[in-house]
Amino acid sequence: MKTVLVTSQFAPEVGGVPRLLWAYSQNRPQTVSLRVLSVQQQPTSFYADFDARAPFPIDRVPPGRKRGATSLDFLRRFGRIVRQWQPDIALSGVAYPTAILARLIHLIYRLPYVVYAHSEDVTIGRPLARWGLGWALRGATAVLTVSQFTVNELRKLGVPPERIHLVSPGIDVQPFTEAHPHAAWPGKWVLLTVARLVARKGQDTVIRALPQVLKSVPNAHYVIVGGGPDEAYLRQLAAELGVAGHVTFAGHVADAELPAYYARCDAFAMLTRQGAGEVEGFGITFLEAGAAGKPVIGGQAGGVADAVANGVTGLLVDPLDGRAVAEAITRLARDPALAQRMGAAGRARVLENYTTAVFARKVTAVLEM
Incomplete structure (x- = not known):
């Protein structure tokens, strides 16, 4: 054909x-x-x-x-x-x-x-x-x-x-199932986002949640992979909230290097929200995190509910509710057994269906x- x-x-x-x-x-x-x-x-x-x-x-x-x-x-x-x-x-x-x-x-x-x-x-x-x-x-x-x-x-x-x-x-699961973790951020509990730096991807929501998260998880560190027009705003926001030392802007990362970031993180988050004519249709990065065996946190918007099995492979929260976002992050950080179960379930789901x-x-x- x-x-x-x-x-x-x-x-x-x-x-x-x-x-x-x-x-x-x-x-x-x-x-x-x-x-x-x-x-x-x-x-x-x-x-x-x-x-x-x-x-x-x-x-x-x-x-x-x-x-x-x-x-x-x-x-x-x-x-x-x-x-x-x-x-x-x-x-x-x-x-x-x-x-x-x-x-x-x-x-x-x-x-x-x-x-x-x-x-x-x-x-x-x-x-x-x-x-x-x-x-x-x-x-x-x-x-x-x-x-x-x-x-x-x-x-x-x-x-x-x-x-x-x-x-x-x-997705091609092999790079994510076989990757060696990135060597950076020793001793840190790493939360990862891989997305363009635009408003609807929700990096600002995670940054706003960090002060509350750090009260319970003082070694938490947020790694943001991707570039985009909101970088200066996000850096300023982190500085204003006093969490700049807990946030790394990794910039654009080549596809071949991404699996190492997923392997290093403890959880993945993308708090997408609906904007003017813009919405997340699915969220392939949730699958990449799943293939790496990591639990995920997603925003209840668009098609994210298809990518994240709520309560099974991760947690879905209101992307506009900063307290709920902070609680979801803290829950995964303080309950490693839950995080491990969700990560394993995510990997199994990806291998079977995605x-x-x-x-x-x-x-x-x-x-x-």
Whole structure:
């Protein structure tokens, strides 16, 4: 089956969506021939080595200088691939905007398409964009999505329930099950967050909870992996609260080095909250922590409830309730037996349900329907 994957994000770019689509491309069955068409988010030199080594063709469309130019260039390149390569089906790796382009191509070439919807790509609030998204999704052969939260969002857009397929993400578990712990922070009880430094990821909530946590867990240390626009604000917040010495900003960490951070931590937390049109669709980092055998703390927002089995693999709390967040952190720190049980349960859950092999098999089954 010849499949053209069209997306606005693809590896080696950073983020959950590029990582997820790369996981599918690497674990798809041999019966699936793949070609990728993606928007170029970085300078050409950023992709050169990666694209040269990729085991399938990757086409990148540079961003246009004028509004709408990128979409027009993307559409032209998409049409050329359809004419020359003659794929059997298109997979739109995100709902907005590439699903709209997939429907336009369908109208011209009758190429069937499947859409993989995540979170921010289906919760857009702009009326015209939302109308176009609904039009595109309703024309798809099937719509894959990551969580029950996004299933409900798709129904609001008028997607027939029988076309919606819940296919949760998968990860390569081996790096996380075999990693050696990072050597830093000896003697500390380490809480880890791996996420972009933006408001909805909730690093500020954890920092605000630290003064209360430190009263019961004086050796607690918060390690923040990731970069983003909120770094200066978060550093200032930690200083104002007098906890700067208990917080490490590790910055961007390469994927190959991440498992060592998970192996070193005692618990993982991401207190995501819903923002203006932004929400966590699932939370792949919860799976990474689970694969590493670590208990997790998640915010009750979006699709996090699908990633975290509350009371089994971790704790779900109101991300806006600082006291509840502090209590959850303290509970795991002061009850190592509970933390160990939750970590073990998390690993077992990931190994059974959230590997890249399981994920790729489910995606391919829908493509072949």
